Amino acid sequence: MTQDDGSRSAPDAFGRALWQRTKVAETAGAAASRAVDDAMIAAWLDGRLSEADTARVERHLVEYPQALQAVLDTRNALADAARAPVPDRVVVRAQALVGFAAERKVGGGGLAGLFGSWRRALEMAAVGAAFVVVIAGGFSLGGGTQEAYAHSALNNAAAVELVLNPLGAFRLTDDLADLVTEQGGR
């Protein structure tokens, strides 16, 4: 390689000045819009685009400095990721975004779905059994069926007495008898 070739194969001030002569700034919208989405940028970074699409992305990167900055940031972040610590809070919050409802949904088919439905049935049975135990326990503490019937029978007898003999039901007969006796004595 000659001296001249060497000076032109490496970046230098002359090359910079020459490159600057090629440019004119335009405002947004003046250039033809060429849609380059995130998926294309990712494919370009991994070198998986066709020749035509590679040229399209590279033209986009030359024309849009902010797009090139995004690519450089992304590449640097990929290099940083392995050695950068992540707060536990970030992981815990993100994991909480998908809950158990989703997990049950996944288990809806095949053998997993079968076990999933059995598990659900067992959960419902356990809740039902606990409900029965609580009801039965509370009923037993209250005296059980015999006492409940006894109270019921007494209440029924009092009701019949009240209808047939209202005064007697309120135990006024003795008082009236005493009153009559007293008045009669006068």
Place this chain on the structure above:
Amino acid sequence: MTALDDIDLSALLAGDKRTWDRFVAAAAPLIHAVARRVVSTHGLSAEEAGDAAQDVFVRLCANERRLMKSYDRSRASLATWLAVIARSCAVDHLRRRRQPTAALDDVPETAVAIEDRHVEKLSIPPGLLTERQALVLTLLYDREMEVADAAALLRVDAQTVRSTHHKAMLRLREHFRVSA
């Protein structure tokens, strides 16, 4: 820790909780690194990076994981795709969170660049430089990157970058000599 490449994508897309937890553990360093870079560019705190990272995860699983379902493993690795998506989501997050009443002097100059719509137009005939040649000149002169760094970005060796630069210079010299 599970690597991103080991994630069962079909289970992840179906909403499996355990796969999601493994995915989050594997992806969090990358997504947080992207968010931290975006946030620091705009002079915001590390706390904001956590919120921005959370927003990325929210976007990934929103609408029945519609964004995740757009991933095509034949076009890019999951890590690269996630990094690109995370950056876009983090920038959107900052746009939404930006205080409209902040004094202009308090906003770092780099933060203004987020709305930058500047377009570089080349005043040379179309086809004078190939897209690759123009990009190499952009990286070397506008971004002042080392040849080795530009080569790494373009997935070629350094000599290829020098050769591309050399051919581009020859074309520009010829063009401006004739034009002048």
